[in-house]
Amino acid sequence: MMTIRESTRIVLPEGLSEYALDAQQDVELVLEGTGRSDVYLRVLDARKAVIRCSVAAGAQVSFLIWNACGQDVTFDEDYTVAKDGILRIAYGEVNDAGMKRRSFVHLKESGAYGLLSSASLVSAEKSYELTVNNEAPHTTGILQNYAVVLEGGQFVMDATGKIEKGSHGAESHQTSRALCFDEKQNSKILPKLLIDENDVQASHATTLGRVDEEQMYYMQARGLTVRQCTSLISAGYLLPVTRFIENEALKEALREELEKKMEEL
Amino acid sequence: MKTLEIKNLHVSVEGKEILRGIDLTIRENEVHALMGPNGNGKSTLLSAVMGHPKYTVTEGEILYDGQDLLKMSVDERSRAGLFLAMQYPQEIPGVTNSDFLRAAMNVRRESPVPLFRFIKEMESTIEELQMKPDLAHRFLNEGFSGGEKKRNEIVQMKMLKPSLSMLDEIDSGLDVDALKIVADAVNKMHEETGMSLIVVSHYDRFYQLVVPQFAHILVNGVIVTEGGTELIDRINSEGYDWIYKEFGIKPEAEEEVKRPVISLGSCAVNRGNAAK
Numbered sequence: 001m002m003t004i005r006e007s008t009r010i011v012l013p014e015g016l017s018e019y020a021l022d023a024q025q026d027v028e029l030v031l032e033g034t035g036r037s038d039v040y041l042r043v044l045d046a047r048k049a050v051i052r053c054s055v056a057a058g059a060q061v062s063f064l065i066w067n068a069c070g071q072d073v074t075f076d077e078d079y080t081v082a083k084d085g086i087l088r089i090a091y092g093e094v095n096d097a098g099m100k101r102r103s104f105v106h107l108k109e110s111g112a113y114g115l116l117s118s119a120s121l122v123s124a125e126k127s128y129e130l131t132v133n134n135e136a137p138h139t140t141g142i143l144q145n146y147a148v149v150l151e152g153g154q155f156v157m158d159a160t161g162k163i164e165k166g167s168h169g170a171e172s173h174q175t176s177r178a179l180c181f182d183e184k185q186n187s188k189i190l191p192k193l194l195i196d197e198n199d200v201q202a203s204h205a206t207t208l209g210r211v212d213e214e215q216m217y218y219m220q221a222r223g224l225t226v227r228q229c230t231s232l233i234s235a236g237y238l239l240p241v242t243r244f245i246e247n248e249a250l251k252e253a254l255r256e257e258l259e260k261k262m263e264e265l
Numbered sequence: 266m267k268t269l270e271i272k273n274l275h276v277s278v279e280g281k282e283i284l285r286g287i288d289l290t291i292r293e294n295e296v297h298a299l300m301g302p303n304g305n306g307k308s309t310l311l312s313a314v315m316g317h318p319k320y321t322v323t324e325g326e327i328l329y330d331g332q333d334l335l336k337m338s339v340d341e342r343s344r345a346g347l348f349l350a351m352q353y354p355q356e357i358p359g360v361t362n363s364d365f366l367r368a369a370m371n372v373r374r375e376s377p378v379p380l381f382r383f384i385k386e387m388e389s390t391i392e393e394l395q396m397k398p399d400l401a402h403r404f405l406n407e408g409f410s411g412g413e414k415k416r417n418e419i420v421q422m423k424m425l426k427p428s429l430s431m432l433d434e435i436d437s438g439l440d441v442d443a444l445k446i447v448a449d450a451v452n453k454m455h456e457e458t459g460m461s462l463i464v465v466s467h468y469d470r471f472y473q474l475v476v477p478q479f480a481h482i483l484v485n486g487v488i489v490t491e492g493g494t495e496l497i498d499r500i501n502s503e504g505y506d507w508i509y510k511e512f513g514i515k516p517e518a519e520e521e522v523k524r525p526v527i528s529l530g531s532c533a534v535n536r537g538n539a540a541k
Binding site for chain 1: 340354357359366368
């Protein structure tokens, strides 16, 4: 594992690579994906993290970006995907600190594929502004966001799928779901589809709701404490995000981290 | 000797009094039938004993094994040995039967149940209830048929080994074969562990399979009469009209307290609560 403490430029190696971002300052990462790369980025400390990443023609890059910061952090991310390139990103946001993220994926050339997914366990303020922009024909953009909002949590998911004029044959799909345990919580999901082309496929699905009291009662009636019920239901809600990760090692890493967090609940 | 003692219990739901002074004592190893027309408080009584938050106890006491149940949370009551097989078991998407049961077993133990032993026990219980072997890996009750849900309640009962089980219309939704399987499983556990039972059923058939020693008839929120199996036989052949006459009760045309959830499949049932 490589530790990143200051702004840096990395040509992503083939296969799995692990990075720990541990900087007590603003930092900019410039990443180039040219082949098949699987990247596990653990954010241990940062103030503002800027990520600029390009995925070359035909390249396949997957990220698991896990936030383990003890304090609030801001992410500003831009990705570009060239012809027939594939970009997959999974965000793991289950720490207790605040987070603000702007993430923009440009599907620049035909055949480009971009997937943004997130699993969030929200007990602070977590705010996402995610955009996948189809800028060429036959590009595919996907957004998959799942959140469990606990007491004291505030969740904002502003998710946009945009298909620009001339991007015929493009696809844009998104799902955003949030489950809230606290009745006083204040969460928002803003799903947007902006379509400026006729020959496209697009869809979105959104749910934002409270945990059913009858479900909690049922589980408690078998001896589980409120805490244990919360943990089991949250795990059931968030673990499916692992299915959006192709690489087995990254998939397993996310599963382990999520399970560990749920056990601590 | 674990005894459930219900004394002068009054219970309200949303401000409306449903139970108006219930006295009932269930000792170890006893099997009690709780009967009465719909909407007269049978489910309310069981739910109040379990501690459902919707049911407010306004007067009276419930003691189990000397402990004041009314001071205990739902999960504490469960861990004290109570089990309620529910009339409408909830579907919990995302939580597998095995994860759920293992967690529920572990909260009753000093150290976690070894995985291998858990799997063996789960397998044999699933087999005993003649359910599909993939039950363990399916989400809790999600997409289960009515009969599967009821049998799954008994799977849970067998695994959690309560000292007192309340079966709320466990026989509804079961076909004749399944009824027999469930009754056998209940009887076996009753014989092996001395578990006491409160059984709510509308059908004599189930009372022929799980035979109560005591019967209590609940009308308008009070127990109007009590007896043994002869009482069950009489209600089976004559209905409740003679009770109304004999005890001078005017049946209230009450609404059902608990409305059944009509199963339209998990999507429809879960609509609005975003549990999926």
